[in-house]
Amino acid sequence: MGIRILKAGMMTTVQDLGRTGYQSQGFSVAGVMDVRSFKIANLLLDNPENEAVLEFALIGPTLEFTAGTLIAITGGDFQPTINGEPAPMYTAIDIHKGDVLKFGSARTGSRGYIAFSSYLKISVVMGSRCTNMKSSIGGFKGRKLQDGDYIGFRIKRRYLPFFLSRTLELDEFNQNEVTLRVVLGPQDEKFSRQGIETFLSSEYTVTSDFDRMGCRLEGPFIARKETTDMISDGIAFGSIQVPSHGKPIILLADRQTTGGYPKIATVASVDIPWLVQRKTDHKVRFKAISVEEAQRLYLEESEELNRMRKKIHQPCKEVLECRQVSRRIRRLF
Amino acid sequence: MLIEFGNEISPEVNRKIAAVVELMREQHIEGVVDVIPAFCSLLVNYDPRVIRYEKMRKRMESLLRVDIKVGEGKRKIFEIPVLYGGEYGPDLESIAEHAGLSEGEVIKIHSSQDYLIYMLGFLPGFCYLGGLDERIHTPRLANPRLKIRAGSVGIGGSQTGIYPLDSPGGWQLMGMTPVKTYDPEREVPILVEAGNYIRFVPVDEAEYKRIQAQVEDGSYQCVIHEEV
Numbered sequence: 001m002g003i004r005i006l007k008a009g010m011m012t013t014v015q016d017l018g019r020t021g022y023q024s025q026g027f028s029v030a031g032v033m034d035v036r037s038f039k040i041a042n043l044l045l046d047n048p049e050n051e052a053v054l055e056f057a058l059i060g061p062t063l064e065f066t067a068g069t070l071i072a073i074t075g076g077d078f079q080p081t082i083n084g085e086p087a088p089m090y091t092a093i094d095i096h097k098g099d100v101l102k103f104g105s106a107r108t109g110s111r112g113y114i115a116f117s118s119y120l121k122i123s124v125v126m127g128s129r130c131t132n133m134k135s136s137i138g139g140f141k142g143r144k145l146q147d148g149d150y151i152g153f154r155i156k157r158r159y160l161p162f163f164l165s166r167t168l169e170l171d172e173f174n175q176n177e178v179t180l181r182v183v184l185g186p187q188d189e190k191f192s193r194q195g196i197e198t199f200l201s202s203e204y205t206v207t208s209d210f211d212r213m214g215c216r217l218e219g220p221f222i223a224r225k226e227t228t229d230m231i232s233d234g235i236a237f238g239s240i241q242v243p244s245h246g247k248p249i250i251l252l253a254d255r256q257t258t259g260g261y262p263k264i265a266t267v268a269s270v271d272i273p274w275l276v277q278r279k280t281d282h283k284v285r286f287k288a289i290s291v292e293e294a295q296r297l298y299l300e301e302s303e304e305l306n307r308m309r310k311k312i313h314q315p316c317k318e319v320l321e322c323r324q325v326s327r328r329i330r331r332l333f
Numbered sequence: 334m335l336i337e338f339g340n341e342i343s344p345e346v347n348r349k350i351a352a353v354v355e356l357m358r359e360q361h362i363e364g365v366v367d368v369i370p371a372f373c374s375l376l377v378n379y380d381p382r383v384i385r386y387e388k389m390r391k392r393m394e395s396l397l398r399v400d401i402k403v404g405e406g407k408r409k410i411f412e413i414p415v416l417y418g419g420e421y422g423p424d425l426e427s428i429a430e431h432a433g434l435s436e437g438e439v440i441k442i443h444s445s446q447d448y449l450i451y452m453l454g455f456l457p458g459f460c461y462l463g464g465l466d467e468r469i470h471t472p473r474l475a476n477p478r479l480k481i482r483a484g485s486v487g488i489g490g491s492q493t494g495i496y497p498l499d500s501p502g503g504w505q506l507m508g509m510t511p512v513k514t515y516d517p518e519r520e521v522p523i524l525v526e527a528g529n530y531i532r533f534v535p536v537d538e539a540e541y542k543r544i545q546a547q548v549e550d551g552s553y554q555c556v557i558h559e560e561v
Contacts, residue, residue, distance in 0.1 A: 020367045020378070024354070025523040026453040026497075029367070125517060135457050135498065137517045186335040231342060232454065232461075233335065234369030234376025258371050258454035295381040302382055 001067040002121065002152035005145050009061035009103065011212070014120060014139035014151075016052045019128035023257045029237070030132040033212060033253050033276040034111050035269070036301070037075035037171065041115035043309055044072035044092050044166050052122055052129035054114045054145075060103020061145065068096050068158055070117035072166075076109020076173050076277055092166035094158070109173030109277040117160065118153035133212075134254065164316035168308055173274075177203075177283040180271045182240065183294050187230060187262035191242070195223035199264055200286055204248060206278045212254040215275065217284060221246035222264065232260040238267035252276060268294040270301045334389060336375045336397070342463065344449050346373045351528025353396065362392055370527045371452045372461070410447055410530040412556035413495065415486050416541040417443075417508035424505035428471045428488060440535055442466045443507065447530040448493065458497035458515035458523040462531060465493045477503035484509045486533065497523075511545035512555060524555055532558075
């Protein structure tokens with residue numbers, strides 16, 4: 001009763017929203033990179049908001065189901081197929097025992113997510129099911145998945161109301177250039193005025209140094225007022241640190257808890273998904289907003305997700321129309 | 334939200350931060366997801382769906398106005414038994430040589446004072462300790478080791494510390510502790526927290542093995558002193 005990993009892909013891990021509450025002890029949060037795609041996948045199946053999913057990057061996995069379940073696939077387009085037939089994304093899919101779900105390489109985006117209505121059988125370690133690879137804890141044996149691994153399901157759950165309505169618009173990750181909104185600080189005062197200007201007006205390129213820990217960008221040198229490193233302090237998801245080489249590094253899910261490089265800004269939470277779905281050589285620009293604006297955007301997105309939840313809990317339009325037509329036909333006789 | 338407490342590494346600032354974290358825990362501010370205390374700052378992660386920036390800021394400001402009695406509280410000191418030298422501390426000899434002291438003197442200096450835990454970071458349970466005696470400051474190895482065993486006690490420059498897990502590293506190793514400062518299987522995975530102190534206590538091999546056996550069967554209780 002579960003999934004067998006026929007091919008693990010490049011970097012397939014069990015993730016949820018991360019292991020929070022232990023950063024003061026040096027534990028990285030880990031968790032999903034693209035929180036939006038993660039939430040939509042769980043939402044499509046009425047899963048709890050923080051239910052564990054599979055996250056994969058660059059080349060997706062091939063899975064065989066040893067029991068029926070429902071799944072939802074979100075994030076980048078890895079050209080999923082079920083038994084060789086193209087499978088829809090952002091849609092609840094009924095899976096039968098023996099089905100093989102296969103992903104290719106990413107056509108758009110760079111990270112994909114699969115949620116399961118039967119919930120992955122992964123133990124909770126310190127409040128989370130996510131994989132922390134550096135500490136080798138959580139997830140599946142504290143590591144990324146390998147060919148031949150098997151993960152069971154926790155429950156049997158194959159019925160969902162309004163099943164035909166459970167499809168949402170795709171998030172498109174096909175842009176070659178994105179503008180990320182950032183909140184300046186906490187150490188923006190360590191940079192010269194010109195340095196800040198360079199940062200906010202230049203185009204930066206995503207390099208191949210891009211993994212779950214962070215994303216290094218290439219582009220114009222960001223000048224500092226002083227070259228000395230600072231006293232280490234805490235790092236947030238999306239913190240942009242600029243070491244003395246003057247190129248920004250954006251810290252992501254597997255970031256260290258603390259660091260000693262000055263941080264010029266933090267990417268607004270709602271824009272992190274658009275960053276983590278980039279590929280090498282894509283372009284990134286930055287635009288400064290206030291903390292209040294960043295939080296307003298975050299609340300707006302929460303509301304957008306609520307609207308999606310409502311939408312998939314209404315009878316499917318086509319089915320409704322069929323019903324009305326059949327009622328009319330019945331009255332004719 | 335990052336709260337800065339000046340720009341220096343001092344025990345007073347650190348104690349103040351520890352006190353604020355303690356106070357936050359007592360008051361249990363709704364919406365706070367995580368806190369990261371560092372040398373002279375405190376990062377607070379919170380959920381804006383529960384508490385917005387302005388309110389959070391006011392909350393923290395009023396909390397910081399509370400007259401925190403710095404340095405008057407009890408110091409919580411964790412005893413860490415260490416077997417120094419030999420195969421357990423392969424670099425003890427070179428540390429002694431560098432300091433121009435005997436191995437015994439190095440051990441005596443290292444274990445005769447309490448070290449303040451300024452912060453935890455880098456690895457789960459890795460402590461940034463302050464106050465290593467200048468006489469035994471020792472440069473890092475030119476060639477870092479690929480694997481240092483969990484429990485290794487070493488010196489890197491002006492810092493001393495314990496490796497919480499197997500990890501590569503360049504510190505000079507002077508001994509090993511059988512105590513697991515980090516154990517993901519334990520109810521409390523990490524023994525210490527920022528603001529506590531560590532006291533290294535030299536033990537012989539028999540004592541080391543005895544404690545190790547207790548650690549293995551889960552009966553070991555770390556010795557903790559509370560001193561004013």
